[in-house]
Amino acid sequence: MKTKTNLFFLLALFFITPAMHSHNTNSGSSSKNMNQLFKEFSKKEGVERVNLGRVSMGFVRLFTGIKGVSEIEMLDFSDCCPRVKDRINREIISLRDADYETLISVNDEGERVRILVKLKNDAIRELIVMTAGNEPALIRIKGKIRPSEVENIMNKSNISKR
DSSP: OHHHHHHHHHHHHHHHGGGOOSSOOOOSOOSOOHHHHHHHHHTSTTOEEEEEOHHHHHHHHHHHOOOSEEEEEEEEOTTSOHHHHHHHHHHHHHOOOTTOEEEEEEEETTEEEEEEEEEETTEEEEEEEEEESSSOEEEEEEEEEOHHHHHHHHHHTTGGGO
16 A cells, blocks of 8 residues: 555646645644644654754755755654554544645545645645554655656656556
């Protein structure tokens, strides 16, 4: 499922991003916004947090040529107790942050994937990947990612040839 989801995600970004507007179409509200969700759950016992800041991303850029990404933050809940996993799963499913647009939402065999974007001036400023299920995770990619850079990433990963 992960390979299919990654492929679908990158293809969707390539074709949909240029047509997207900077306004939001999500409705409803949640008690938490995205920043609160990351902040609260990064402190839970058993959560593995990895953050690649500007300096780290500078080194990544040197070796990969990928431009526009300034920070990546990942929260892995694999080693958390069932109570924490249940809570994050509920939050992932119900989260509605007015600053983000849902790009993709997939429900497959009890696993859920949501990909949200925050757009500004025809660039992706944040991309959030949330997975709910047996192994929940949150990934936040910050930067100023242009649609042309998404195409470059796809070309480098040979996705179009698969």
